[in-house]
Amino acid sequence: MLGGVAQGLADHLGVPVLWVRLAFVVSTLFQLAGVLAYVAFWVFVPLGSAAESPGLASATRRGLRRGSDEDAGPQSNRSTLQTAALVVLGVGVVWIVVGSDTVSTLVFPAVLAIAGFALIWRQADDRSLERWVRVTSGWQAALRIAAGTLLVLIAYAVFVAQLGGGLQSAAQLLAALVVAVAGALLLLGPWVVRLVSDLAAERRERVRSQERADVAAHLHDSVLQTLALLQKNAHDPATVATLARRQERELRDWLYGDRTPDDATLRSGLAADAAEIETTYRVPIEVVGVGDTDPDPDVDALRAAAREAMTNAAKHSGADRIDVYVEVAGAAAEVFVRDRGVGFDPEQVPEDRLGIRRSLVERMKRHRGTVDVRSAPGEGTEVRLVLPLVREPSSDGGRDTAPQGAEGGDA
Amino acid sequence: MSTPTNAASPRDLAVVLVDDHAMFRTGVRAELGSTVRIVAEAGDVDEAIRAVEAYRPDVVLLDVHLPGGGGAEVLRRVATRYPDTKFLALSVSDAAEDVIGVIRAGARGYVTKNITGDELVDAIRRVAGGDAVFSPRLAGFVLDAFAGTIEVAQVDSDLDRLTEREREVMRLIARGYAYKEVAKALFISVKTVETHVSSVLRKLQLSSRHELTRWASDRRLI
Numbered sequence: 001m002l003g004g005v006a007q008g009l010a011d012h013l014g015v016p017v018l019w020v021r022l023a024f025v026v027s028t029l030f031q032l033a034g035v036l037a038y039v040a041f042w043v044f045v046p047l048g049s050a051a052e053s054p055g056l057a058s059a060t061r062r063g064l065r066r067g068s069d070e071d072a073g074p075q076s077n078r079s080t081l082q083t084a085a086l087v088v089l090g091v092g093v094v095w096i097v098v099g100s101d102t103v104s105t106l107v108f109p110a111v112l113a114i115a116g117f118a119l120i121w122r123q124a125d126d127r128s129l130e131r132w133v134r135v136t137s138g139w140q141a142a143l144r145i146a147a148g149t150l151l152v153l154i155a156y157a158v159f160v161a162q163l164g165g166g167l168q169s170a171a172q173l174l175a176a177l178v179v180a181v182a183g184a185l186l187l188l189g190p191w192v193v194r195l196v197s198d199l200a201a202e203r204r205e206r207v208r209s210q211e212r213a214d215v216a217a218h219l220h221d222s223v224l225q226t227l228a229l230l231q232k233n234a235h236d237p238a239t240v241a242t243l244a245r246r247q248e249r250e251l252r253d254w255l256y257g258d259r260t261p262d263d264a265t266l267r268s269g270l271a272a273d274a275a276e277i278e279t280t281y282r283v284p285i286e287v288v289g290v291g292d293t294d295p296d297p298d299v300d301a302l303r304a305a306a307r308e309a310m311t312n313a314a315k316h317s318g319a320d321r322i323d324v325y326v327e328v329a330g331a332a333a334e335v336f337v338r339d340r341g342v343g344f345d346p347e348q349v350p351e352d353r354l355g356i357r358r359s360l361v362e363r364m365k366r367h368r369g370t371v372d373v374r375s376a377p378g379e380g381t382e383v384r385l386v387l388p389l390v391r392e393p394s395s396d397g398g399r400d401t402a403p404q405g406a407e408g409g410d411a
Numbered sequence: 412m413s414t415p416t417n418a419a420s421p422r423d424l425a426v427v428l429v430d431d432h433a434m435f436r437t438g439v440r441a442e443l444g445s446t447v448r449i450v451a452e453a454g455d456v457d458e459a460i461r462a463v464e465a466y467r468p469d470v471v472l473l474d475v476h477l478p479g480g481g482g483a484e485v486l487r488r489v490a491t492r493y494p495d496t497k498f499l500a501l502s503v504s505d506a507a508e509d510v511i512g513v514i515r516a517g518a519r520g521y522v523t524k525n526i527t528g529d530e531l532v533d534a535i536r537r538v539a540g541g542d543a544v545f546s547p548r549l550a551g552f553v554l555d556a557f558a559g560t561i562e563v564a565q566v567d568s569d570l571d572r573l574t575e576r577e578r579e580v581m582r583l584i585a586r587g588y589a590y591k592e593v594a595k596a597l598f599i600s601v602k603t604v605e606t607h608v609s610s611v612l613r614k615l616q617l618s619s620r621h622e623l624t625r626w627a628s629d630r631r632l633i
Contacts, residue, residue: 056506064431064476065483248525252505273625288551288585291558323547323587329558336586382586 056255070117109152116330215254222250242282249275265292266299266333267326273307274324284321291328293389301367302333302387309337309383317341333387342381346373421430424539426464428452429459429485430474433525439472442528447535455479463489468496468538475502475509475520483516490517497538501526507552515616520544542605543579543612550585553615554578573611580607 031081059065226247233239263269267289274285293299306324313322319341327334358381368388375381412543424447428438431454440449450466453459456479463471463485473482482500490498500518502509510521519538522531523546534544557573573581576597583593590608596603 056504056509059476059481059504063478063480065512067482142443177469252503255504286547286587288547290551290554290585321587325547325551325586327554327582328583 014119028050072404088178224249238282242279245284246275246279263295265294266303266328267292269295269303270306270324270326270335273303274310276311277307277314281311283314283319285310285314285324286321287324287326289328293328293333294324296385298367298369298389299333301363301384302335302369305369305385306335306337306362309335309385313337313341313381313383317343319380328389331389333389335385336382338380338382339383343375343377343379343381345377346375420474424535425450425466425468426535427459427462427468427471429462429477429482431455431456431476431478432474435474435579439531441627443532444528446528446532453585456481456484459485462488463493463496469494470535470626471496471498472501472535473498473513475500475504475513481509481513482518483513486513486516486518497541498532499538499544500567505548507555508550510549511521511556514549514612517616519612521549523547523548541609543608545584545608545611547585547587550581553611554581573614577607577611577614580604581611584608 028269056065113219226243229243230240233243263272267287270288272289277283278285295303304328310322313319317339319339321339323336323338325334325336325338364371364385366386370386372384372386373381374384419529426443426447426449428436428439428451430439430452433454436452436454440452443449449468451462451466455473456477459471459473459477461612462468462568473485475482476487482498482502486498489496494519498518500510500513500521501524502513502521503524504510505523514521519541520534520543522534522544526534557578579597580593584590588596590601590604594604597604
């Protein structure tokens with residue numbers, strides 16, 4: 001709860017925050033490494049920023065849904081206590097390790113100095129220049145800076161007094177100068193670093209908002225185009241429905257989607273294929289997925305087979321919608337393509353469709369996959385494609401498998 | 412969805428319509444026509460709460476995105492006080508965090524706004540009868556949220572993982588099967604399917620399973 005460093009690291013590494021805090025405390029035993037690491041992380045690691053899809057971010061801003069910040073209540077209280085306890089523990093550990101009498105003369109001023117630095121550094125740890133100005137303009141802030149500086153000076157004076165007992169020799173004067181400069185750097189350093197990173201963040205934000213404006217303009221164009229087309233085709237319900245659905249899909253992808261490139265994964269590829277077939281044959285195709293996998297020749301074959309199955313269903317079934325379900329779990333990837341159309345008797349398949357089925361089966365077989373077609377006249381058809389995944393499914397566990405979820409950003 | 416099993420005629424069902432877009436409310440009202448009784452409309456969280464308190468409706472059609480904190484906020488403030496009122500979430504957003512979020516807050520089902528009028532009436536009836544309404548997409552989210560439940564050996568409370576049967580039901584729903592078709596495929600009754608679905612819903616609302624919690628916190632649900 002000091003700088004949120006432990007929390008950030010814990011999020012990044014995916015371990016409980018308590019472990020990270022304990023790690024800091026334990027490593028403090030070795031030459032105060034924990035403290036130094038904490039400070040280093042604090043200064044150099046950028047603050048985590050949440051990247052939400054534009055639709056969700058906007059809904060959060062307008063209070064249409066609850067954002068992330070509000071729910072931290074009781075949890076963070078406990079967390080503060082935890083931090084305080086660990087800090088006390090850390091100080092105790094240092095105390096014991098360093099010993100009470102011999103070096104306490106050095107430890108005490110060191111602690112004072114660290115406290116001073118901490119007070120000043122705290123000021124620099126802010127998101128923006130604005131906040132810096134606001135925080136520093138009050139008398140409280142002035143008091144804090146003064147206190148910090150005073151502490152550092154006292155510590156320095158005590159330190160020097162302990163070492164030499166005076167400033168007579170020129171060498172000592174030089175050393176004092178070096179120490180003073182180093183102190184000044186320490187004082188101003190974090191602020192400068194923070195300022196620079198703030199500038200970078202601002203630049204990034206500007207680029208991002210320009211990007212958004214471009215996309216918004218593009219969307220406006222496409223929405224206007226669609227509306228014009230809708231008016232022209234008002235007499236043809238099928239066209240109207242297709243146009244509206246395509247527009248809806250585009251908007252939905254932009255507002256709530258994770259905007260994965262079409263060929264990046266099995267699921268995004270299938271979704272792209274489905275969208276294309278939907279536009280061509282004017283049958284809505286609903287793609288639902290669980291888990292995902294990166295493309296490779298085998299997965300591409302699965303995708304191609306699924307595409308063929310979707311095309312068949314769209315072309316021949318006469319169903320008013322097609323459901324596609326993709327599941328990548330453990331050792332296999334499965335795709336189900338289901339329609340509630342006319343169906344057929346698998347025993348009496350017309351020659352041309354048999355050909356299509358054979359090519360589907362052959363293709364999957366070449367990649368160790370299987371095809372299973374279930375159908376009966378009047379009951380629709382379901383094609384099940386199974387592809388065993390031979391490689392380590394390790395990418396499954398860490399992979400984010402939410403279909404449309406916005407990515408939680410942690411830096 | 413398949414034909415409903417409970418006997419209550421939808422005409423007797425009192426429904427409150429909550430959406431911040433008046434145009435959409437008008438559209439739903441026209442589409443539902445006289446199939447249900449729409450007793451009140453509301454455009455934000457406070458209005459919705461007042462309407463629920465005043466009318467004690469059977470079903471609330473609840474928009475996920477709503478001024479004043481969203482549909483989840485409405486659920487948080489009234490769902491436990493009026494156990495007889497059922498909530499059906501209605502949204503244009505397909506984002507997993509919104510869908511699961513509103514379900515975890517207490518909604519009995521989730522449908523997208525492009526649902527047809529007949530399907531919506533059926534969903535309302537189902538929710539009013541105490542059942543859960545799972546679309547293929549919601550089933551997909553649920554399977555995703557409970558992912559990792561395959562390792563049966565893991566010792567865990569029953570609450571925190573789906574049984575093999577529940578997983579099968581979820582997978583069939585995700586594949587586009589209606590309850591009736593699920594029942595046929597698994598050689599069980601529709602009532603049993605409904606029981607499984609309701610129990611999945613309950614687990615989703617109460618579960619504290621590590622994976623689910625982490626999945627949710629990754630999406631900043633909790």
